[in-house]
Amino acid sequence: xxxxxxxxxxxxxxxxxxxxxxxxxxxRTDFELHLATCKGCIAYLEQLRLTSDLVSMLPRSRPDxxxxxxxxxxxxxxxPGSGDPQE
Amino acid sequence: MSHPMAKTQTLASVDESSxxxxxxQGDEHAFRELVCEFNEPLLRLAxxxxxxxxxxxxxxxxxxxxxxxxxDRFEGRSSLKTWIFRILVNQAKTRGVRESRTLPASSLGDRxxxxxxxxxxxxxxxxxxxxHWTSHPIHPSEVPGERLVADETLAAVDAAVQxxxxxxxxxIVLRDLHGFSPSEICELLGVTEGNQRVLLxxxxxxxxxxxxxxLVSPEREGGR
Numbered sequence: 001x002x003x004x005x006x007x008x009x010x011x012x013x014x015x016x017x018x019x020x021x022x023x024x025x026x027x028r029t030d031f032e033l034h035l036a037t038c039k040g041c042i043a044y045l046e047q048l049r050l051t052s053d054l055v056s057m058l059p060r061s062r063p064d065x066x067x068x069x070x071x072x073x074x075x076x077x078x079x080p081g082s083g084d085p086q087e
Numbered sequence: 088m089s090h091p092m093a094k095t096q097t098l099a100s101v102d103e104s105s106x107x108x109x110x111x112q113g114d115e116h117a118f119r120e121l122v123c124e125f126n127e128p129l130l131r132l133a134x135x136x137x138x139x140x141x142x143x144x145x146x147x148x149x150x151x152x153x154x155x156x157x158x159d160r161f162e163g164r165s166s167l168k169t170w171i172f173r174i175l176v177n178q179a180k181t182r183g184v185r186e187s188r189t190l191p192a193s194s195l196g197d198r199x200x201x202x203x204x205x206x207x208x209x210x211x212x213x214x215x216x217x218x219h220w221t222s223h224p225i226h227p228s229e230v231p232g233e234r235l236v237a238d239e240t241l242a243a244v245d246a247a248v249q250x251x252x253x254x255x256x257x258x259i260v261l262r263d264l265h266g267f268s269p270s271e272i273c274e275l276l277g278v279t280e281g282n283q284r285v286l287l288x289x290x291x292x293x294x295x296x297x298x299x300x301x302l303v304s305p306e307r308e309g310g311r
Contacts, residue, residue, distance in 0.1 A: 007209075007217070007218030007219055008209060008218055008219045008220050009204075009206070009209040009219075012202075012203045012204045013202065013203050013288075015203070016203075016284075016287060016288040016291055016292070017284065017288070020287070022284060038219075038220075039226075040219070040220035040222075040223040041220075042226070043224040043225060043227075044204075044220075044224045046226055046227050046228075047224055047225075047226075047227060047295050047298065047299055048291060048292075048295050050227045050235065050298070051244070051291055051295040051298055052262075052263045052291060053263075054235075054236075054240065054241060054244045054298065055260070055263035055264055055294065056263050056264055056266075057236065058241060058244065058264055059241070059245075060124075060127050060128075061127050062123050062127075063122060063123065063126040063127070067126070068119065068122060068123075070148075071118075071122055071148075071151050071155075072115060072118070072119060074151070074152060075115060075155050076115065078152075078155050078156055079110070079113060079118065079155045079156075079158065080110065080111050080112065080113050080159050081112060081113020082113065
């Protein structure tokens with residue numbers, strides 16, 4: 001008889017805490033015991049990891065040129081090496 | 088088993104100490120890199136603290152000026168990134184808005200059932216296997232690697248992130264795109280640890296759900 005204290009429906013509610021190392025030891029053990037024999041939950045966890053990794057790859061937009069120019073001016077005028085006394 | 092991609096590191100986390108050194112020497116290009124890297128997340132974060140985009144832009148501008156004039160005094164006790172974002176939060180606070188608070192559950196953007204995965208994906212009490220998957224989710228290794236990281240897949244993920252309620256979006260972007268720790272996120276957004284965990288859980292669950300729909304039927308989910 002396999003000891004399986006949590007089912008898939010319960011696991012998915014804990015999956016993110018597991019990835020974030022936020023599960024207490026006892027819960028983590030139950031989690032991993034279930035995972036050891038459940039292909040569905042293994043796949044789910046991998047999907048969750050993939051989600052986080054894909055978000056890390058999202059493109060970022062650049063500030064517009066006008067804003068950038070203003071800031072570069074400011075940096076030249078008042079930044080390190082400008083000769084301006086630092087506040 | 089893991090899928091075939093490495094997590095992209097942010098520019099700042101890889102080159103932070105060299106960027107800092109170059110900036111201290113007055114190197115414009117280093118400063119420009121920093122602005123390009125962080126202007127957008129700073130703006131997004133500012134908008135969660137102040138009422139209008141116009142004010143948010145002012146706050147971000149003031150933040151960069153603070154960075155420019157304060158860089159010589161930066162002692163490196165926190166990361167450069169954290170220091171910059173703290174300047175932003177302080178700037179936003181001088182414009183007198185949102186204070187730290189525990190959020191009521193409704194503002195966390197709850198789904199009607201509050202569950203990470205729709206209950207219809209699991210067997211009900213009429214089955215011997217109550218609580219188990221009715222059909223297994225697709226494992227990422229079953230999808231061709233190049234498709235996993237294709238522009239269309241990222242577009243679908245981006246669209247899902249954009250659809251999230253405001254705070255959930257902030258949390259997942261700060262955590263996964265910009266690499267802030269949970270405690271830094273609590274500090275920047277003015278939320279409790281408990282809030283942050285729930286927000287991240289819900290945000291990632293929603294985006295995962297959209298990603299799965301896309302991987303299974305790309306023509307239907309797409310960049311919707």
